[in-house]
Amino acid sequence: MSRARAVHAxxxxxxxGESEVLNEVVVDRGPSSYLSNVDxxxxxxxITTVQGDGVIVSxxxxxxxxxxxxxxxxxHPNVPAIMITPICPHSLSFRPIVVxxxxxxxxVLSHDARNTAWVSLDGRxxxxxxxxxx
Numbered sequence: 001m002s003r004a005r006a007v008h009a010x011x012x013x014x015x016x017g018e019s020e021v022l023n024e025v026v027v028d029r030g031p032s033s034y035l036s037n038v039d040x041x042x043x044x045x046x047i048t049t050v051q052g053d054g055v056i057v058s059x060x061x062x063x064x065x066x067x068x069x070x071x072x073x074x075x076h077p078n079v080p081a082i083m084i085t086p087i088c089p090h091s092l093s094f095r096p097i098v099v100x101x102x103x104x105x106x107x108v109l110s111h112d113a114r115n116t117a118w119v120s121l122d123g124r125x126x127x128x129x130x131x132x133x134x
Contacts, residue, residue: 022059022061022062023122024062024066025056025057025119026056027050028055028120029054029118030115030118032114032115034115036054036055036113037049037051037110038107038109038117039107039110040105040107041107042099042103042104043104044104049112050086050089050094052087054086054087054117055085055087055107057083060077060081071085071095072096080102081100081101082100084096084099084105109129116129116131117129
């Protein structure tokens with residue numbers, strides 16, 4: 001059975017927050033007309049820069065909603081995994097990927113970003129992400 005995952009947010013000013021997410025975390029371009037540019041780290045290693053409308057990080061429970069609509073597969077609720085799905089990616093080289101549930105996933109606004117990004121947790125608590133936030 002799928003469980004909620006802890007999400008930690010660290011602001012550039014040192015403030016830290018923690019929430020539990022049952023379905024997904026979405027990082028997107030918000031009201032900006034520019035593409036979103038966020039760096040995606042897996043266990044401390046940069047795996048890609050997501051350039052597009054954003055990225056969805058979903059649990060198996062959340063994999064059946066927004067992630068499927070964005071082109072990902074569904075994950076059985078008993079599989080301990082996380083799905084990472086780009087939203088309308090600018091590059092065709094980044095496709096949805098599944099990673100083990102125990103990895104540390106870090107999303108940071110890229111230095112090349114033309115604008116800030118926005119994050120929402122299970123479709124709520126929408127907040128702006130500025131440079132230096134993660």
